[in-house]
Amino acid sequence: MAVDERSIRNHLRPGVNRIAVQVYSPGYSHFAHVHRGACGLIGWLELDGRVVLTTGPGWKVRRDASWSDRVDRVSIYGTGIEDRNLGLEEAWVEADASAWDAVRVVQEAEGPIWHRLRPRMTALPVEEQRALDRPWQMRVGPAATASDDPHSDLRKVFSLSSETPAPALLPRGTSAIWIFDLGESRACLGGVEVTASGGEQLLISYAEKLREGDLLLSDPATYCRMRPTDRFTLRPGRQVLEGFTPRGARYLVFALEGGGVSPVPRFHVRLPVTPVEERPLPPLDPVLHGVAEICRRTTLNCLQDGFVDGVWRESSLWLGDAVAQDWALRAISDDPRPLLFAIDMAAESADAEGFLPSVLPGEVPAYAVTDYNFSWVELLAGCVTHPGVSAPEAVWQRHWGTLTRMLERMATYQGPDGLLRNPPGRRLFLDWSPMSRAEPNLTLNLRYLHALRLAAGLAEKVGRTADWAAQAGDLAQALQGHRAADGWRESPGGEAASQLALALLILTGMVEGPEASALADRIIARSLDLRDAALPGVPTLASPFMHHYLFLALQQLGRRKDIHAIIAARWGRWVREGRPTTPENWSIDFPDGSACHGFSAHPLGWL
Known part of the structure; x- marks a missing residue:
């Protein structure tokens, strides 16, 4: 668990001071380290290197009744919807706390719960507050009766409204909607200053893309169950409203129910x-420069508490994604902390069998991905070329036990034919490509082979004894069964090898010389053909994410010009379309497709 440090020197006054801290638990989450039942606080005050105050029995606590304790999920990924009644708000900062309840001490500061407490490893984010004064769109329509689902209410109000400027005086029974375009998907938090008569509803929501020119408000009936709308019930008078939890969006949506509100609200983010x-x-031609800029913007926007995959939908640290994101970030920064954070978090969350989590900090059973274990080996190996990691051997030594246990456990899933079968309940790999998942799977085993060879290299560099090189040799021999008279197969007797599998054959040295060059030609031709759908007689197209492995293979053959040509063609298409950030797939027309995904920005490293 990480602790943040902040200076309060500018807040202290001569004489007695009181420290008050607001703590909020946004419910439970599928993908984040959030406890459903309770939240808590630990803290201490240091003065000239001396601890002069700690949290403990002397503190007081009071439930803030303005925050609803009915906290539904934002989505299958996110935490809770915020529903707040400002009429119940108290001036807690300056309040007389003498009548507040005594705190419940779960554990003193020296207890075992806190034994892994440590300073934050990654940089503490800083906040910019920006005024929003030019709406992208304004709409007015009849108000809707409030329900238990604010997002459903917003969708109803939006469907009943039409595009028109909001009047200065908004009568009861009417709702106005202001939509602001941030220009790109960002982690953000919307806010408003408004005068109310009391009891009106304000909805603040977040959206990422348009469909046929209209704002696309997410539909909770789709697979991500997105409902990123928070609700505020207003008190009489002037007030400033903000949520507690940053979300992610390109478009901020404010829907205000009328009640004689005047003057026009002032919005900010x-x-x-x-x-x-x-x-x-570095200097680049105009197309590649445009690609580098959208990749740079995406990389920085998807950097929060370490790497996150996408700011709007998930904001989760996926172990596999970190490979591509680290490659992009190191192109513009020597900061190794996001890389080391991902490595450490994965190691600390390994399960009893030795497998690593796919979503950090803890495993999510529905998204247990086998090849993300191999991604972790790639992150370890990447330390040796990272300009900010001064002692990669120390990183390897620190995690040697985790590496050994994971690879030992993985070996138990190799069948009599020497090929890896996917452990029960796990996904082979997580990717949007429609390539075959039939087993024994060529792509999964090639990822395993690559990891074994990287691990063997680490062992040799630090003088450790391991049989990973021998295991890799045996696996390479077993994989010859995927070779047919007319080419490689994803599974013996199955469909032809995908573009990704062909790249991994080159990367792992399974093919060399003229055969490797011929496969590279096929890989390049498929990527330069800008048709994204499956095509007869050609390898299945790899996703933007997995093109990182295509580029690794092409780099191994010295074909850097071809890497740049593919980037110019496929990522250049996004530049020509005017996209500010890199989406998660070649097409994101599906309902919850993300327009800003960190793993798709890896060309930054190749440029």
């Missing part, structure tokens, strides 16, 4: 940014 000391990009 908070934009948390992780500070990074950047290097400038």
Whole structure:
């Protein structure tokens, strides 16, 4: 668990001071380290290196009744919807706390719960507050009766409204909607200053893309169950409203129920940014420069408490995604902390069998991905070339036990034919490509082979004894069964090898010389053909994410010009379309497709 440190020197006054802290638990979550039942606080005050105050029995606590304790999920990924009644708000900062309840001490500061407490490893984000004064769109229509689902209410109000400027005086029974375009998907928090008569509803929501020119409000009936709308019930008078939890969006939506409100509300947004000391990009031709810029923007926007995959839908640290995101970030920064954070978090959350979590900090059973274990080996190996990691051997030694246990456990899933079968209840790999998942799977086993060879290299560099090189040799021999008279197969007797599998054959040295060059030609031709759908007689197209492995293979053959040509064609298409950030797939027309995904920004490293 990480602890944040903040200076309060500018807040202290001569004489007696009181410290008050607001704590909020946004319910439970499928993908984040949030406890459903309770939240808590631990803290201490240091003065000249001396601890002069700690949390403990002398503290008082009071439930803030303005925050609803009915906290439904935002989505299958996110935490809770915020529903707040400002009429019940108290001036807690300056309140007389003598009548508040005594705190319940779950455990003293020296107890075992806190034994892994440590300073934050990654940079503390800083916030910019920006005024929003030019709406992208304004709409007016009849108000809707409030229900238990604020997002459903917003969708109803939106469907009943039409595009028109909001009047200065908004009568009861009417709702106005203001939509602001941030220009790109960002982690953000919307806010408003408004005068109310009391009891009106304000909805603040977050959206990421348009469909046929209209704002696409997410539909909770789709697979992500997105409902990113928070609700505020207003008190009489002037007030400033903000949520507690940053979300992610390109478009901020404010829907205000009328009640004689005047003057026009004033809107703002908070934009948390992780500070990074950047290097400038090298000179590039105009197309590649445009690609580098959208990749740079995506990389920085998907850098929060370490890497996150996408700011709007998930904001989760996926172990596999970190490979591509680290490759992009190191192109502009020597900061190794996001990389080391991902490595450490994965190791600390390994399960009893030795497998690593796919979503950090803890495993999510529905998204247990086998090849993300191999991604972790790639992250370890990447330390040796990272300009900010001064002692990669120390990182390897620290995690040697985790590496050994994971690979020992993985070996138990190799069948009599020497090929890896996917452990029960896990996904082979997580990717949007429609390539075959039939087993024994060529792509999964090639990822395993690559990890074994990387691990063997680490062992040799630190003088450790391991049989991973021999295991890799045996696996390579077993994989010859995927070779047919007319080419490689994803599974013996199955469909032809995908573009990704062909790249992994080159990367792992399974093919060399003229055969490797011929496979590279096929890989390049498929990527330069900008048709995204499956095509007869050609390898299944890899996703933007997995193109990182295509580029690794092409780099191994010295074909850097071809890497740049593919980037110019496929990522250049996004530049020509005017996209500010890199989406998660070649098409994101599906309902919850993300327009800003960190793993798709890896070309930044190749440029």
